[in-house]
Amino acid sequence: MEEITVNLGPRSYPILVGAGALRTVGRRLSALAPGRRTAVVSDRSVLTRYGPTVAESLRGAGFSVTEILVPEGEAAKTLAVAERCWDDCLTAGLDRTSTLLALGGGAVGDLAGFVAATYMRGIPFVQLPTTLLAQVDASIGGKAAIDHPRAKNLIGAFHQPLMVVVDPDVLSTLPDSEFRSGLAEVVKHGIILDAAYFSDLEAHVAEIISKDLPTLERIIAVSCRLKGRIVEADEREGGPRATLNYGHTVGHALEAVTSYSRWLHGEAVSLGIVAAALIAERLGVTDAETVRRQVSLLRALGLPVSFSAPAPHVIVEAISRDKKARDGKVPFVLAPRIGEFRLVFDIPADLVASVLAEMQKGAG
Amino acid sequence: MEEITVNLGPRSYPILVGAGALRTVGRRLSALAPGRRTAVVSDRSVLTRYGPTVAESLRGAGFSVTEILVPEGEAAKTLAVAERCWDDCLTAGLDRTSTLLALGGGAVGDLAGFVAATYMRGIPFVQLPTTLLAQVDASIGGKAAIDHPRAKNLIGAFHQPLMVVVDPDVLSTLPDSEFRSGLAEVVKHGIILDAAYFSDLEAHVAEIISKDLPTLERIIAVSCRLKGRIVEADEREGGPRATLNYGHTVGHALEAVTSYSRWLHGEAVSLGIVAAALIAERLGVTDAETVRRQVSLLRALGLPVSFSAPAPHVIVEAISRDKKARDGKVPFVLAPRIGEFRLVFDIPADLVASVLAEMQKGAG
Numbered sequence: 001m002e003e004i005t006v007n008l009g010p011r012s013y014p015i016l017v018g019a020g021a022l023r024t025v026g027r028r029l030s031a032l033a034p035g036r037r038t039a040v041v042s043d044r045s046v047l048t049r050y051g052p053t054v055a056e057s058l059r060g061a062g063f064s065v066t067e068i069l070v071p072e073g074e075a076a077k078t079l080a081v082a083e084r085c086w087d088d089c090l091t092a093g094l095d096r097t098s099t100l101l102a103l104g105g106g107a108v109g110d111l112a113g114f115v116a117a118t119y120m121r122g123i124p125f126v127q128l129p130t131t132l133l134a135q136v137d138a139s140i141g142g143k144a145a146i147d148h149p150r151a152k153n154l155i156g157a158f159h160q161p162l163m164v165v166v167d168p169d170v171l172s173t174l175p176d177s178e179f180r181s182g183l184a185e186v187v188k189h190g191i192i193l194d195a196a197y198f199s200d201l202e203a204h205v206a207e208i209i210s211k212d213l214p215t216l217e218r219i220i221a222v223s224c225r226l227k228g229r230i231v232e233a234d235e236r237e238g239g240p241r242a243t244l245n246y247g248h249t250v251g252h253a254l255e256a257v258t259s260y261s262r263w264l265h266g267e268a269v270s271l272g273i274v275a276a277a278l279i280a281e282r283l284g285v286t287d288a289e290t291v292r293r294q295v296s297l298l299r300a301l302g303l304p305v306s307f308s309a310p311a312p313h314v315i316v317e318a319i320s321r322d323k324k325a326r327d328g329k330v331p332f333v334l335a336p337r338i339g340e341f342r343l344v345f346d347i348p349a350d351l352v353a354s355v356l357a358e359m360q361k362g363a364g
Numbered sequence: 365m366e367e368i369t370v371n372l373g374p375r376s377y378p379i380l381v382g383a384g385a386l387r388t389v390g391r392r393l394s395a396l397a398p399g400r401r402t403a404v405v406s407d408r409s410v411l412t413r414y415g416p417t418v419a420e421s422l423r424g425a426g427f428s429v430t431e432i433l434v435p436e437g438e439a440a441k442t443l444a445v446a447e448r449c450w451d452d453c454l455t456a457g458l459d460r461t462s463t464l465l466a467l468g469g470g471a472v473g474d475l476a477g478f479v480a481a482t483y484m485r486g487i488p489f490v491q492l493p494t495t496l497l498a499q500v501d502a503s504i505g506g507k508a509a510i511d512h513p514r515a516k517n518l519i520g521a522f523h524q525p526l527m528v529v530v531d532p533d534v535l536s537t538l539p540d541s542e543f544r545s546g547l548a549e550v551v552k553h554g555i556i557l558d559a560a561y562f563s564d565l566e567a568h569v570a571e572i573i574s575k576d577l578p579t580l581e582r583i584i585a586v587s588c589r590l591k592g593r594i595v596e597a598d599e600r601e602g603g604p605r606a607t608l609n610y611g612h613t614v615g616h617a618l619e620a621v622t623s624y625s626r627w628l629h630g631e632a633v634s635l636g637i638v639a640a641a642l643i644a645e646r647l648g649v650t651d652a653e654t655v656r657r658q659v660s661l662l663r664a665l666g667l668p669v670s671f672s673a674p675a676p677h678v679i680v681e682a683i684s685r686d687k688k689a690r691d692g693k694v695p696f697v698l699a700p701r702i703g704e705f706r707l708v709f710d711i712p713a714d715l716v717a718s719v720l721a722e723m724q725k726g727a728g
Contacts, residue, residue: 083443086512086519121520148450155450156485157521
């Protein structure tokens with residue numbers, strides 16, 4: 001079992017990565033949680049598969065357990081679902097010392113984190129991510145949110161977990177498309193933060209695609225450590241944490257204009273990474289070889305690198321509404337070389353549109 | 365203009381106390397706020413009286429201003445109202461650098477603080493309290509919340525303001541009952557935190573009741589400093605901040621069992637202070653003279669010290685559901701002497717019921 005610490009002073013916490021880790025949740029929580037009551041937030045399919053393991057582990061360590069069922073995927077991230085969760089917490093008698101556990105993908109973690117952040121002004125929270133995307137990215141760093149009808153993740157909070165328990169065993173039951181979607185964030189970590197890691201990924205595409213367990217454990221642990229380091233440097237996303245947005249400016253816009261139905265998050269991020277790479281090349285910030293390596297690795301991992309619709313101007317318009325805008329300006333993260341990043345404001349809209357048009361003709 | 369600093373490291377902020385302070389909001393915010401967009405949350409009567417002063421001050425300093433109207437009093441603290449505020453913030457184009465200002469009493473501050481804490485995971489926030497209660501207590505310390513149909517303040521957050529601007533001028537238009545209600549928190553500060561301040565209040569009852577402006581300025585500044593000191597010691601209410609709950613355990617229960625319609629908050633707190641004083645005496649924690657001084661000062665300031673209904677067992681039952689319960693136990697704050705406090709768990713329910721019965725025969 002690999003243990004990574006996210007150092008945030010009084011809000012520091014461990015990330016535990018290892019096959020079978022879900023069976024250790026109760027014992028580990030015993031050492032951290034002040035109260036004996038818990039509630040596990042999850043969706044039906046995840047709860048059916050892994051709920052019994054988690055509940056048994058918690059009860060075995062002396063905790064009471066209430067299960068709170070929420071819809072699958074993004075449908076969980078509504079105010080109506082949050083409201084039902086607050087009701088259920090109150091009915092279950094949860095107080096300020098009780099712990100809420102999120103068992104599921106990024107959406108369940110976002111919702112449950114928001115509920116834990118706001119119930120009684122914040123109660124202890126644990127992340128038990130069951131998708132690759134949540135394991136390497138969403139479960140670390142305390143970002144929680146629900147969606148507004150007009151803007152994703154508009155309503156939220158920063159609420160660090162007591163711990164994150166990552167069990168790569170659960171990836172064996174994850175659909176392939178979901179697995180590949182998570183790989184986009186893994187590739188992102190390599191591009192902007194760690195050239196050696198990127199090379200490691202390039203060298204082990206076959207093992208990754210075949211879900212070789214030791215390879216996955218190693219990769220997940222590296223990504224967790226990289227993400228944790230960025231969160232340590234910038235807990236509230238005022239500076240360096242913005243770099244994790246690499247590929248997400250275009251990615252978010254692509255998701256928004258297709259009502260989150262056309263691409264999985266990681267697929268949209270993959271397209272966003274290609275767009276960011278091409279923008280960097282046009283601006284003379286990077287070279288053709290750096291672009292080629294990014295596009296090649298994404299493609300080798302089964303992620304999209306070109307697309308046919310919607311029209312570039314529609315996407316550019318959506319980018320201008322980005323939540324990270326500051327008094328109207330949208331920052332872009334670019335990668336001058338593999339393992340490096342740079343934040344650039346004021347990229348001309350027509351340059352972005354031109355790159356998107358190029359991708360529509362077939363990128364790379 | 366008196367300036368008090370609440371020292372919370374990167375979340376430190378000033379409290380400005382002085383007649384005419386509302387006219388300085390724009391200038392002061394210029395030095396603190398990153399973005400140029402603002403929204404002022406207020407109710408109709410406060411907005412009519414003081415909205416123009418605040419808006420003019422903000423516009424004069426180069427800010428854009430959107431007004432967000434919410435219902436008066438506790439009716440503002442619902443999820444439906446919060447939802448409308450998030451909508452209005454989005455429509456007004458507020459981003460992470462924009463500032464939300466609460467102009468009003470404790471309820472408006474609680475609601476607007478919650479909206480500011482959760483909109484885009486937290487945006488800058490300013491408190492402009494217009495009731496005595498909000499000026500000396502609610503506006504300081506970052507506690508924000510809305511109500512759940514079954515529990516007051518159940519859904520909330522800690523979100524410190526950028527600054528608190530307290531203008532005692534506005535108290536001239538505050539209804540007398542609201543003014544007296546605020547005095548209960550002032551008396552509370554004296555009892556648990558500062559014996560000299562308590563004596564000062566005893567010596568100046570006439571000036572206080574007649575709303576003598578220099579006296580009010582002085583008293584408000586002392587209370588703000590005392591409250592700020594407690595918040596500094598315990599930002600997230602894990603320890604000493606619980607002492608501010610003096611009089612509130614019984615007070616909250618009285619409010620809850622009468623559906624918040626029988627007493628103003630400070631009136632219920634006044635009764636709660638009397639109950640806490642009598643409980644301390646029965647337990648041998650304090651003496652009769654200490655009880656007498658508390659009851660006398662509250663009575664002299666026009667606050668209630670006895671009541672006729674509801675029945676003691678109903679109130680005791682409500683106390684057991686207190687949000688501050690930890691695994692089922694409700695802590696009571698007691699005052700061994702004026703200027704001192706002690707946190708006591710496990711006070712027998714029949715002792716509490718007996719004290720409440722004594723108060724119903726006419727306390728003091």
